[in-house]
Amino acid sequence: MSKKFTPEFSRIVKTDEQVNPKEKLVIEANDKERAALAKRFELVSIDNLTAELTIKTASNGEVTLRGTMHADIVQSCVATLEPVPETVEDAIEVLFSPHVSEDDLPSNPDDLEDLSEEELMALLDQPEPLVDGMIDVGEVVAQFLAVAMNPYPRNDDAEMPDSVKSEEEAQEERPNPFAQLAGLKEQLEKKK
16 A cells, blocks of 8 residues: 555544543544545445444553444446445454564565465464554544445346346357257158
């Protein structure tokens, strides 16, 4: 991600200034933030985006962010481009560590090509970097929304265009070669 990226829904929490780690943190995106996120994620709209989170700091300085995210979004149907409303809910759990540097993480997809499956799984389990004791919980929520929403939204009554047929339909229309051979065999026998 570019260093110049400015999150549309930013809520910075300074973990070292936390008074009550068990207190729930409730965040909600305003109209402007939701519109900007909708543009970023290529959505028709985000009508609601909220999260209830707790932040717990361990004695080793690692911070766990847990909670739930709720969003009401509208996407375009992949078949008809008509609006498709969706309610998105997801559990959030992220571990941040001051002992992990952003330099330790791959900076682009090409860096992942030479990694083994074990190395890729280890990357998934690795904590996120905790830089200067601050977490942008709004951006975390936005990323969870991006992953949790339906990647192929479709209206229930949407029909695929005639130019796009399913494999089953294509199989049904394709003549059975054995049936053709049997028909040919019958025609040859009649000529005898």
